[in-house]
Amino acid sequence: MSQDRVDASLLILLAVAALLVPFVWSGYEIKLATTITIQAGLAIALGFVVGPAGLISLGHAAFYGVAAYLFAMVAAESEPANVFTTAPIAILGAAALAAVVGAVSIRSRGLYFILMTLAFGQLGYHFFHDTGIGGSADGTYINFRPELRLPRPRDQPR
Secondary structure (H helix, E strand, C coil): CCHHHHHHHHHHHHHHHHHHHHHHCCHHHHHHHHHHHHHHHHHHHHHHHHCCCCCCCCCCHHHHHHHHHHHHHHCCCCCCCEHHHHHHHHHHHHHHHHHHHHHHHCCCCCHHHHHHHHHHHHHHHHHHHHCHHHCHHHCCCCCCCCECCCCCCCCCCC
16 A cells, blocks of 8 residues: 555544544543644644754744734624634734744844744734733633634524
8 A cells, every 4th residue: 555545544534533523522522632733733833943944933832822812803702703714814814924924034044043033922922912902911812612613694594
């Protein structure tokens, strides 16, 4: 069996397992698996920057924070946030910011790259911590738990 078939088989198996998760696991286990998946994605991205690219990023988690704050800002205050509409906005916003920061910092190497990423991380922290945009020192929160539901057309009643 070729490596491509093994990889495809594993991906299909993982997709089927992911679809079965809500029927097998409890709420806590789903939340834990979601947290592990998000943190693993962050670690894989950092591993790519440190490994093949050979760069040390000290502000890597700032993009994670920016996406979280964007999600909270886009979420409605009076009803549960729809993950299918809110998450893509947060992800694309963080990716756009990462493209801008990357375009500026990728031209530097070594200590200068490290310092630029550290400066961005601190800038993000102070931007959300010291201004009213991110809720100042109290932080921000989502009033309702986000829901995984497909958006409904506007003309259909709930």
